[in-house]
Amino acid sequence: MEKDRLVLIKNVSKEFDGVEVLSNINLYIKRNEFVTLLGPSGCGKTTLLRLLGGFEAPTSGDILFEGKSIVDVPPYKRRLNTVFQRYALFPHYDVFDNVAFGLKIKKLPKDEIKKKVGEKLALVGLSGYEKRSVDTLSGGQMQRVAIARALVNEPELLLLDEPLGALDLKFRKEMQLELKRMQKQLGITFVYVTHDQEEALSMSDTIAVMDSGRILQIGTPQDIYNEPINSFVADFIGESNIIPGIMKEDYLVHFSDKDFRCVDRGYNNDDPIMVVVRPEDVKLVPPTENTINGVVTSIVFMGVHYEIRLVDDRGFEWLIQSIHSADVGSRLGIHLEPDDIHIMDRSQYDSIG
Amino acid sequence: MNKRKYIAAPYLVWMVIFTVIPLLLILFYAFITRAESGALILTDKYIKSALSGSSMSVLLLSMEYALITTVLCLLLAYPAALFLWQLKSRIGSIVNLLFMLPMWMNFLLRTYAWRAILDSNGPLNKLLQTLGLGSHRMLYTEGAVLFGLVYNFLPFMLLPIYTSFTKIDNSLVQAAEDLGANRWQTLLRVVFPLTKPGIITGITMVFMPAVSTFVISRLLGGSQTMMFGDLLENNFMLLKDWNTGSALAIVMMIMMLLSMALVRKSDDDLIPGGG
Numbered sequence: 001m002e003k004d005r006l007v008l009i010k011n012v013s014k015e016f017d018g019v020e021v022l023s024n025i026n027l028y029i030k031r032n033e034f035v036t037l038l039g040p041s042g043c044g045k046t047t048l049l050r051l052l053g054g055f056e057a058p059t060s061g062d063i064l065f066e067g068k069s070i071v072d073v074p075p076y077k078r079r080l081n082t083v084f085q086r087y088a089l090f091p092h093y094d095v096f097d098n099v100a101f102g103l104k105i106k107k108l109p110k111d112e113i114k115k116k117v118g119e120k121l122a123l124v125g126l127s128g129y130e131k132r133s134v135d136t137l138s139g140g141q142m143q144r145v146a147i148a149r150a151l152v153n154e155p156e157l158l159l160l161d162e163p164l165g166a167l168d169l170k171f172r173k174e175m176q177l178e179l180k181r182m183q184k185q186l187g188i189t190f191v192y193v194t195h196d197q198e199e200a201l202s203m204s205d206t207i208a209v210m211d212s213g214r215i216l217q218i219g220t221p222q223d224i225y226n227e228p229i230n231s232f233v234a235d236f237i238g239e240s241n242i243i244p245g246i247m248k249e250d251y252l253v254h255f256s257d258k259d260f261r262c263v264d265r266g267y268n269n270d271d272p273i274m275v276v277v278r279p280e281d282v283k284l285v286p287p288t289e290n291t292i293n294g295v296v297t298s299i300v301f302m303g304v305h306y307e308i309r310l311v312d313d314r315g316f317e318w319l320i321q322s323i324h325s326a327d328v329g330s331r332l333g334i335h336l337e338p339d340d341i342h343i344m345d346r347s348q349y350d351s352i353g
Numbered sequence: 354m355n356k357r358k359y360i361a362a363p364y365l366v367w368m369v370i371f372t373v374i375p376l377l378l379i380l381f382y383a384f385i386t387r388a389e390s391g392a393l394i395l396t397d398k399y400i401k402s403a404l405s406g407s408s409m410s411v412l413l414l415s416m417e418y419a420l421i422t423t424v425l426c427l428l429l430a431y432p433a434a435l436f437l438w439q440l441k442s443r444i445g446s447i448v449n450l451l452f453m454l455p456m457w458m459n460f461l462l463r464t465y466a467w468r469a470i471l472d473s474n475g476p477l478n479k480l481l482q483t484l485g486l487g488s489h490r491m492l493y494t495e496g497a498v499l500f501g502l503v504y505n506f507l508p509f510m511l512l513p514i515y516t517s518f519t520k521i522d523n524s525l526v527q528a529a530e531d532l533g534a535n536r537w538q539t540l541l542r543v544v545f546p547l548t549k550p551g552i553i554t555g556i557t558m559v560f561m562p563a564v565s566t567f568v569i570s571r572l573l574g575g576s577q578t579m580m581f582g583d584l585l586e587n588n589f590m591l592l593k594d595w596n597t598g599s600a601l602a603i604v605m606m607i608m609m610l611l612s613m614a615l616v617r618k619s620d621d622d623l624i625p626g627g628g
Contacts, residue, residue, distance in 0.1 A: 076535050082528070084524050101542070149532065150532075
């Protein structure tokens with residue numbers, strides 16, 4: 001167990017001018033794992049990445065790399081490389097010299113440098129671009145050069161700081177798949193920072209959801225999507241309906257004036273909780289006594305599905321994704337299976353009592 | 354109709370009156386002479402005398418002084434700019450201001466002040482005597498002229514270099530460190546190439562005026578050192594020989610254009626391109 005751990009972050013806190021931006025972070029990163037730090041801007045995810053890269057030092061706590069503390073190791077001695085947010089390509093070098101930078105520092109023989117740079121440029125699909133000046137490249141090409149420049153050093157760990165942030169949507173999807181492919185092919189551990197939940201869900205082995213300098217939840221994409229620990233995580237990872245409720249007993253929850261069977265247990269009877277229902281899990285049926293009933297207020301065609309808004313009799317607006325259309329103004333019922341109901345503790349994120 | 358081009362009109366008028374017309378006048382005085390008949394004819398006699406051995410040796414000396422001044426300024430300014438850049442931005446701008454402060458005072462006044470300081474009975478010699486190091490002649494030496502040149506032109510080297518430092522994107526420095534470059538390698542392979550435009554500007558702003566300066570050499574060098582600027586001034590003001598003066602000015606302009614072209618050319622060659 002311990003042996004697979006490439007990086008161990010222990011009780012790390014970081015302050016800037018007395019303001020705490022990271023508080024008591026604990027996280028381990030396994031070898032060959034794709035870990036994503038996910039959170040809104042200002043949550044501390046980039047600072048955590050910079051601590052790993054060595055550009056900042058933690059105020060307290062320790063960071064171990066293969067069991068040894070690297071807190072005092074300068075960036076140039078760390079066996080990791082970074083893909084910077086805005087690429088940070090050297091404007092005075094061409095593509096070849098940018099990618100070759102790390103190898104020239106290591107004073108590798110010329111023909112070996114040439115071979116390795118050629119390989120990595122082929123990997124990112126930029127063969128033949130060696131002599132191009134970097135400011136003639138498109139955003140996507142610059143991104144690829146930045147990735148090749150990092151990978152050519154064969155790092156144990158690759159840090160990526162919102163690498164796809166500046167690319168347009170279609171290209172981003174392509175690069176997501178490519179990055180995942182490269183990670184598998186090269187067997188390198190990735191730590192990936194993003195605020196895009198879709199990106200996090202589709203690429204990661206493990207996601208750490210962060211907010212206000214804390215890690216709120218660590219888990220697989222499935223864990224985090226299906227069992228968010230609180231309403232912040234639920235809301236951040238995809239859209240959801242979050243309703244206050246009461247846990248009546250094991251497997252029985254009360255919300256929206258009705259009792260529902262659920263799959264959760266272990267709460268005290270009558271504990272106040274929050275219920276999360278994903279929009280795609282809601283089934284619309286003709287209204288009955290056992291369904292939550294309301295009126296459809298809007299419907300938008302999204303391509304794969306319709307996005308329907310329904311205001312129930314208590315005034316709560318449900319977001320529903322359905323492949324079936326519905327008429328605005330029609331009265332419908334909401335049917336939920338026990339599996340579709342996710343129970344979370346109430347936390348500081350829930351303002352509703 | 355593009356009305357915006359009229360915004361440049363005042364500057365254009367200024368340029369024509371104070372740059373273009375004087376340049377034409379210089380050309381006129383240098384190449385046109387009045388024949389005995391009274392007609393204006395083309396001549397090369399002024400250029401020939403401007404290219405005479407004695408004035409050429411003055412020009413060479415001036416260029417030598419200007420070159421030494423430029424090199425000294427660069428050697429002093431580059432590490433200083435590097436130091437300023439590494440300070441926190443607020444402290445950096447304060448220290449930068451301190452460097453620039455002397456420029457707020459007219460350079461003639463400052464040069465006169467140095468005359469007093471370097472004088473045989475000046476405070477510096479008094480200090481040396483008190484320390485038992487004896488009195489030295491400092492004023493009216495080559496050293497004094499060079500010192501005055503460096504002192505006066507240093508800010509013109511420092512400012513453009515410091516500006517080019519502040520323009521460096523910090524993530525480039527971090528990228529270099531991330532790729533395994535230590536401080537020295539980062540300086541050599543990333544920081545230095547990126548500050549090269551500032552160095553070129555600095556060289557231009559020091560070398561050009563240093564070649565043609567005349568007050569500094571006269572005040573601090575006396576009659577010992579005649580620089581090309583002095584020669585020019587003598588021709589116009591003392592000898593009232595505007596023709597030879599104009600020819601000398603043309604020779605100097607061509608020399609400066611050539612040396613600047615040389616600087617730009619060597620810059621192109623120095624930029625690391627292929628691997």
